Amino acid sequence: MNELFILGELMNNPMHGYLLHQILNGAIGPTRKISWGVLYPLIHSLLADGLIEQVPDEQPEGARQGRGKKKIMYSITEEGRMRFFRLMEEPIPYSPDYELHFYIKLKNFDLISRELQFLILHQYKDYLRYEIRHEEERIEYVNKDERIPDGEQQYILIFFRHRLEKLRFDEEWVLQLINSHRTNGEGLERSEPGIV
Numbered sequence: 001m002n003e004l005f006i007l008g009e010l011m012n013n014p015m016h017g018y019l020l021h022q023i024l025n026g027a028i029g030p031t032r033k034i035s036w037g038v039l040y041p042l043i044h045s046l047l048a049d050g051l052i053e054q055v056p057d058e059q060p061e062g063a064r065q066g067r068g069k070k071k072i073m074y075s076i077t078e079e080g081r082m083r084f085f086r087l088m089e090e091p092i093p094y095s096p097d098y099e100l101h102f103y104i105k106l107k108n109f110d111l112i113s114r115e116l117q118f119l120i121l122h123q124y125k126d127y128l129r130y131e132i133r134h135e136e137e138r139i140e141y142v143n144k145d146e147r148i149p150d151g152e153q154q155y156i157l158i159f160f161r162h163r164l165e166k167l168r169f170d171e172e173w174v175l176q177l178i179n180s181h182r183t184n185g186e187g188l189e190r191s192e193p194g195i196v
Contacts, residue, residue: 007084016071051080
């Protein structure tokens with residue numbers, strides 16, 4: 001997932017590690033930070049695999065911030081571009097990181113074919129339906145399990161029903177995206193009501 005993020009960010013412009021770190025942490029939210037100890041080994045691995053390369057920093061001397069040190073800029077290679085497209089095509093494994101992985105794919109939709117966009121949206125819909133079935137089964141189980149004390153059961157059900165409601169909302173959202181994608185013929189329209 002982090003590899004896809006870095007390659008996707010470099011598809012349009014070279015960047016330095018500090019900017020990649022900022023963008024990645026902004027994308028994943030305030031409670032899950034990517035440390036330098038994770039990011040730089042990944043960058044070095046991508047360099048070693050020939051997926052990215054170092055490029056000269058074109059910034060003039062006077063424009064540099066801080067101590068005037070040159071930042072190392074990274075650019076994607078042709079092999080890195082091919083790897084990016086392969087990662088976009090691979091189905092996302094069902095895991096706690098599924099939604100974040102989907103978001104990283106979604107933000108790169110302008111770089112892939114309409115057919116692949118459509119496939120990724122359908123995969124997300126299938127994932128949501130899998131999660132919805134799981135929540136429905138949990139609610140049914142908790143409703144029938146007489147060993148759970150009434151007070152505890154009440155709050156378990158409040159939480160599970162809330163989660164089910166959120167999943168159904170997300171399912172409706174992705175179905176709207178799929179429908180928009182199907183009818184406008186040119187990818188996703190950002191200006192349509194209810195579509196982010």
